[in-house]
Amino acid sequence: EAGVAQSPRYKIIEKRQSVAFWCNPISGHATLYWYQQILGQGPKLLIQFQNNGVVDDSQLPKDRFSAERLKGVDSTLKIQPAKLEDSAVYLCASRYEGELFFGEGSRLTVL
Amino acid sequence: KNEVEQSPQNLTAQEGEFITINCSYSVGISALHWLQQHPGGGIVSLFMLSSGKKKHGRLIATINIQEKHSSLHITASHPRDSAVYICAVRRSYNTDKLIFGTGTRLQVFP
Numbered sequence: 001e002a003g004v005a006q007s008p009r010y011k012i013i014e015k016r017q018s019v020a021f022w023c024n025p026i027s028g029h030a031t032l033y034w035y036q037q038i039l040g041q042g043p044k045l046l047i048q049f050q051n052n053g054v055v056d057d058s059q060l061p062k063d064r065f066s067a068e069r070l071k072g073v074d075s076t077l078k079i080q081p082a083k084l085e086d087s088a089v090y091l092c093a094s095r096y097e098g099e100l101f102f103g104e105g106s107r108l109t110v111l
Numbered sequence: 112k113n114e115v116e117q118s119p120q121n122l123t124a125q126e127g128e129f130i131t132i133n134c135s136y137s138v139g140i141s142a143l144h145w146l147q148q149h150p151g152g153g154i155v156s157l158f159m160l161s162s163g164k165k166k167h168g169r170l171i172a173t174i175n176i177q178e179k180h181s182s183l184h185i186t187a188s189h190p191r192d193s194a195v196y197i198c199a200v201r202r203s204y205n206t207d208k209l210i211f212g213t214g215t216r217l218q219v220f221p
Contacts, residue, residue, distance in 0.1 A: 031207070042197060042211030105154075
């Protein structure tokens with residue numbers, strides 16, 4: 001069974017630039033999460049989708065972050081414009097029958 | 112105070128040692144997850160527990176719902192076990208939301 005796919009694995013940008021991350025969850029997994037993990041901290045939920053609907057985006061900085069899951073399958077997370085404090089690993093995860101499946105993460109460095 | 116606390120924050124061990132990582136939580140939960148994160152890597156789910164004990168290879172996870180406490184044990188530790196181990200709980204009234212601990216960094220030396 002293929003896992004959760006994420007790309008790119010690494011991205012370096014300058015502040016005020018934009019960046020987009022892509023996630024393809026495991027086929028059939030309706031619930032998809034985007035987490036932000038700053039070095040030394042636990043993951044922080046940014047947004048949760050159930051199929052193509054948003055369940056929770058209360059911690060998403062909506063002035064600069066956006067996410068979509070148009071067909072209820074893959075998802076993109078965009079940051080525009082990026083700030084230095086956005087440097088983190090962005091993790092995508094899907095859930096099926098309570099079990100969690102994480103991608104390898106996308107490491108963002110903002111200079 | 113964090114709703115999920117892990118101890119210790121950092122742990123070093125010699126190969127072959129028995130290791131215990133603890134997780135305490137202060138909210139009502141429907142499930143608890145133990146996760147493993149290697150440096151630069153993604154997160155792998157090790158266990159999902161709602162009661163009792165689970166075993167997978169050299170890993171054992173236990174949970175005491177009354178005491179709001181869970182432990183992850185590694186028997187016969189190996190350098191490849193070196194990773195960050197994260198405890199995460201699913202609230203009993205909002206089963207979609209996970210609360211994460213800050214992790215325990217384990218280093219096993221040969």
